[in-house]
Amino acid sequence: MWYKREHIRVIDGEYTAQAYITTDQDDNQITAFHPGAMNFAHENRIADADGCTIGLVSPDGRQGMIEHAEQFADADIPFVFDPGQGMLMFDGDNLMRFAEQATWLAFNDYEAKLMEERTGKTPRQLAEMVEAVIVTRGGEGSNIYTRGKHYVIPAAPVSSLEDPAGCGDAYRAGLLYGLMNDMDWETTGRIAALMGAIKIEQAGTQNHSFSRDDVEARFEQAFGFSFV
Ligand SMILES: Nc1ncnc2c1ncn2[C@@H]1O[C@H](COP(=O)(O)OP(=O)(O)OP(=O)(O)O)[C@@H](O)[C@H]1O
Ligand SMILES: [Mg+2]
Known part of the structure; x- marks a missing residue:
């Protein structure tokens, strides 16, 4: 297993960001959030992380999101723009700027609608600007739009529905895995979907675990082909 825990900055006198999320079985959520040290995210710079080949700009301090996207684009490092709950901090012009810089865009269905309201662009139209737009739809699966193509994933x-909170991030782990291993969209989307399914069977956002063998076997059982 490969872990890297460098580049974690301690901000004295600030709490770690804290979120309290209440979610019901229909995926309705109420969130209470304190950003704390997250507001200093821009003090971390992409150039400090040597050998970085792919990035993800997800909810973070506003200035951090803007600067990290800029730094990835300047360094020609492809990145996923995944604004999540952070979307509300940006207007249509800000969001279009991110879309110009990013290589991939990832949303859930609610965020994709908000993106459309703010930029006037549907996922299909946004897919003309980037390599792919990924829209997750909870238990309904996900849609991946590339230029002129639409993959329904x-x-x-799942064996049980314990807790949907964290499925979005679990899905993104699979997405990054597929992208980093040059897999096709049909396979990448399904690995991502399986990560979401494994997550929903456990309470809590990061309490699930699995082995590579489990994932390979479960993938084949679920989708009828092997990704290895
Ligand atoms: N009920 C479910 N059954 C099977 N898979 C699910 C279910 N809910 C979510 N998933 C998987 O996880 C993916 C991401 O879920 P979802 O669209 O709910 O993300 P989200 O709204 O960003 O979640 P989060 O609460 O983590 O922000 C889905 O596309 C799907 O593949
Ligand atoms: Mg989400």
Whole structure:
């Protein structure tokens, strides 16, 4: 297993960002959030991370998101723009700027609608600007739009529905894995979907775990082909 825990900055006198999320079985959420040290995210610079080949700009301090996207673009490092709850901090012009800089865009269905309201662009139209737009739809699966192509990715079967919070991030782990291993969209989307399915069977956002063998076997069982 490969872990890297460098570039973690301690901001004296600030709490770690804290979120309290209440979610019901229909995926309705109420969030209470304190950003704390997250507001200093821009003090971390992409150039400090040697050998970085792919990035993800997800909810963070506003200035951090803007500067990290700029730094990835300047360094020609492809990145996923994944604004999540951070979307509300940006207007249509800000969001279009991110879309110009990013290589991929990732949203859930609600965020994709908000993106459309603010920029006037549907996922299909945004897919003309980037390599792919990924829109997740909870238990309905996900849609991946590339220029002129639309992949419908089913959800993976689940044994129980414990807690949907964190499925979005679990899906993104699979997405990054597929991108880093040059996999096609049909396969990448399904690995991502399986990560979401494994997550939803556990309470809490990061309490699930699995082995590579489990994932390979479960993938084949769910989708009828092997990704290895
Ligand atoms: N009920 C479910 N059954 C099977 N898979 C699911 C279910 N809910 C979510 N998933 C998987 O996880 C992916 C991401 O879920 P979702 O669209 O709910 O993300 P999100 O709204 O960003 O979640 P989060 O609460 O983590 O922000 C889905 O596209 C799907 O593949
Ligand atoms: Mg989400």
